[in-house]
Amino acid sequence: MNEPAIDLQAVYKSFRRTEVLRGVTLRVERGKTFAFIGRNASGKTTTIRMLLGLLKRDDGSIRVLGLDPAREPLELRRRVGYLAEDQTMYGWMQVGEILRFVAPFYSTWDHDLALKYVRDFELPIATKIKHLSKGQNVRLGLVLALAHRPELVILDDPALGLDPIMRKQFNRDLITHLQGEGRTVFYSSHLLYEVEPVADEVAILDEGRIVRQADTESLRRDVKQVILSREAFDAVRGQLCVLDERSDGERMVVAIERAESAIERLGREGVEHRVVNLNLDEIFEAYVVGRRDGEMAEAKTQAELQPS
Amino acid sequence: MFLRIEKGSAVPISRQIADQIATLCASGLLRPGERLPSVRELARELAVNQNTILRVYERLVGEGLLEMRHGQGTFVAARAKRGQLAVHRERLVDELRQIARQAVGLGLTSDELHELLAEAHDGVEQPLSATSNEEHTS
Numbered sequence: 001m002n003e004p005a006i007d008l009q010a011v012y013k014s015f016r017r018t019e020v021l022r023g024v025t026l027r028v029e030r031g032k033t034f035a036f037i038g039r040n041a042s043g044k045t046t047t048i049r050m051l052l053g054l055l056k057r058d059d060g061s062i063r064v065l066g067l068d069p070a071r072e073p074l075e076l077r078r079r080v081g082y083l084a085e086d087q088t089m090y091g092w093m094q095v096g097e098i099l100r101f102v103a104p105f106y107s108t109w110d111h112d113l114a115l116k117y118v119r120d121f122e123l124p125i126a127t128k129i130k131h132l133s134k135g136q137n138v139r140l141g142l143v144l145a146l147a148h149r150p151e152l153v154i155l156d157d158p159a160l161g162l163d164p165i166m167r168k169q170f171n172r173d174l175i176t177h178l179q180g181e182g183r184t185v186f187y188s189s190h191l192l193y194e195v196e197p198v199a200d201e202v203a204i205l206d207e208g209r210i211v212r213q214a215d216t217e218s219l220r221r222d223v224k225q226v227i228l229s230r231e232a233f234d235a236v237r238g239q240l241c242v243l244d245e246r247s248d249g250e251r252m253v254v255a256i257e258r259a260e261s262a263i264e265r266l267g268r269e270g271v272e273h274r275v276v277n278l279n280l281d282e283i284f285e286a287y288v289v290g291r292r293d294g295e296m297a298e299a300k301t302q303a304e305l306q307p308s
Numbered sequence: 309m310f311l312r313i314e315k316g317s318a319v320p321i322s323r324q325i326a327d328q329i330a331t332l333c334a335s336g337l338l339r340p341g342e343r344l345p346s347v348r349e350l351a352r353e354l355a356v357n358q359n360t361i362l363r364v365y366e367r368l369v370g371e372g373l374l375e376m377r378h379g380q381g382t383f384v385a386a387r388a389k390r391g392q393l394a395v396h397r398e399r400l401v402d403e404l405r406q407i408a409r410q411a412v413g414l415g416l417t418s419d420e421l422h423e424l425l426a427e428a429h430d431g432v433e434q435p436l437s438a439t440s441n442e443e444h445t446s
Contacts, residue, residue, distance in 0.1 A: 033357065171355040179358055180348065193316035197356040220320050277318040 003066050005030045005152050005184040006051065011060035013046055020046050022208035023060070028186055028201075030151075033179055035195035036188040038205035039288060044188040045085055047205070048156050051186070052082055065152055078106060081145035083138070085156040085188075091130030095123050095140060099147070106148035114147035121173070135166035142173060153178055155187035159194060171198050192280040206288045216280065223283045224259035225276040228252055232271045239265065244290030255286035309338065309345060313354055321356060325364045327399075333373055333384055334396060344374065344382045 006028035013021040020043045028034045038044045049055040051064050053073030062069055067076045089098055095118065103109040118125055121139040123132075132140065138158055145153060159167050175198065178185050189195050195202060196216050203213040214222065223243065233245075233252040241257035255278065256262055266273050278286070311328045313321060332338040344350070347365060351358040365382050368374040375385045411421045 168355050172352055175351050175355060175358060179351075197313065197315065197321050197354070197360070200357060200359060217320055217322060279316050279318045281316055282318075 003030075003063075004028055005032075005065060006034075006186060007061075007063040008047075009061045011047070011050065011062060012058045013043075013050065013055070014058055020208055021057075024205070024208065024210055026203050026210050026213055028184065030184050031182050032200045033174070033185045033198060034187070035199035035202045036186060036205065037190065037192055037195065037202055037284065038188070039190060042205045042288075043208045044205060045156055048154060048186075048188060051154060052077060052080065078108070078148070079151055081148065081150035081153040083141040083145045083153075083155040083158055085160065087137070087141045089129050089137075089140070089144075092128060094126050094128055095132075096125040098129060098140070098144070102144050103147075108148045110147055110149055113149065114143055117143040117146060117177070120177070134161050135163075135169070138162060138166075138170060139173070142177075146177065150183070152184045152186065155185070157188050157190070159189055159191065167194060174198055192284045196280050204284060204287050211287045219283060220277070220280070222259055223255065223257055223278060223286065224263070225278055225282075226254050226256055226259075226263065226266070226273050227276065228254070228266075228271060228273040232273070236266065236269070236271060243286040246291070255282075255290060309350075311350075311354060313356065322360050322364050322367075325354070325356070325361070326368060329364070329368060330373060330396060338384050340384050340386050342384045343380075344384070346381055 004027045006026070008024050008026050011021055011024040012019070024043070024047060036044055036047070046055065050057055050062060051069060053069030053076055056070055064076055065079055069076050090101075093101065099111070099114050099118070103111060103114070121136075121143065123136055123140055123143070129137070129140070142155075142158075145155070159170055162170060171194075174185065174187075179198075187195075192202070199216060201213065201215045202219065204211050212219070226240075228251070230247060230250055230252050233254065240254065240262050242254055243257055244255040246253045259275075263273075263275055309329075309332065311325060313324055317324065319327075329338070329344075338344075344365070345353065347358055347361045350356075351361045354361075365374060365376070369376055369382075373385055374382055376382050408421065411424075416424075
């Protein structure tokens with residue numbers, strides 16, 4: 001079982017002339033809860049649809065549970081639980097009816113387990129789907145994705161449209177029913193601070209590329225903000241892995257990768273500086289909207305300052 | 309055991325949990341020999357990854373604050389090491405240094421800062437030791 005649950009190597013995908021994925025490489029170990037983070041339209045759903053064999057890649061390789069989704073989509077979908085983004089189900093069916101409707105599609109469907117989830121999730125079995133709340137809809141989607149005991153669960157932005165209370169409840173469901181049972185979970189989100197408590201690892205997708213994959217604590221240790229004088233920055237710039245730099249005249253505010261060794265070096269060389277810990281949203285921002293070109297950063301700040 | 313997780317904080321979640329458990333022990337709200345929730349229970353309660361909770365427990369065991377008894381669970385160590393206090397103190401001194409820096413930035417004098425600190429200290433109720441005393445006597 002050393003083979004990863006998901007393994008993508010240099011995957012490319014274009015729709016007509018628009019290149020959506022530009023060499024996505026990522027690896028999800030079995031048993032991990034993995035969060036796939038990106039802004040809207042960064043390619044998350046495209047990647048997920050490829051994992052399930054619902055879309056064909058242009059180039060690169062994809063293995064999911066050791067299978068190529070493009071070649072064996074049916075076998076794969078039997079072993080994977082999937083919750084689509086904004087999953088629409090037949091509104092006229094009752095909760096109990098959709099369970100019986102979906103069951104025959106899976107040879108491993110466990111109806112007792114489905115009914116247990118329905119009870120755990122406090123879903124009304126005789127209510128029509130169109131009368132369920134948004135939160136109940138997500139939970140019903142989870143029941144359908146889990147009742148065939150899949151090894152891998154793929155959830156496309158399950159927290160979308162949930163209020164904070166329901167999001168916390170959803171996180172609890174994830175921890176109790178998925179992590180607790182040792183399943184691999186791959187889920188996408190655009191809210192980093194929401195996935196931090198839950199995920200073992202995150203990958204940040206930006207403009208069709210993975211800009212960073214790491215566990216959340218390493219990420220926090222590795223990316224920090226340093227404040228120093230422009231003069232000092234110009235002298236050490238070449239030695240820093242800069243994600244984002246901004247200036248307010250004399251001072252530079254810089255987000256850097258490999259912070260631990262960089263800060264040690266600044267200390268050793270006697271460069272006066274201050275270190276600020278970043279939260280995950282700020283780290284995410286540094287990766288996806290970071291400016292490495294000082295002039296552009298200034299131009300942007302000035303543009304922002306201009307009254308419109 | 310009441311813990312509060314602040315999402316989106318610059319302090320990592322594992323650190324938030326570890327610090328709060330250490331504070332509960334230091335204040336006597338968690339007493340030596342007291343059993344902590346299981347990893348599973350606490351993960352569910354806080355909606356936090358089980359591995360994170362496990363790592364926190366293991367780290368606090370390593371620091372001598374907690375102990376794991378095989379098959380029984382995790383407990384506050386019978387004699388939590390005094391060294392634990394030193395770690396706490398260091399963190400506090402760190403935070404005070406930051407506050408002092410801010411105070412200088414605001415142009416406060418040392419006396420003014422001392423006065424504010426004294427006021428804040430007076431404003432802190434002391435229910436922690438009081439409740440634990442009550443629990444002792446009842």
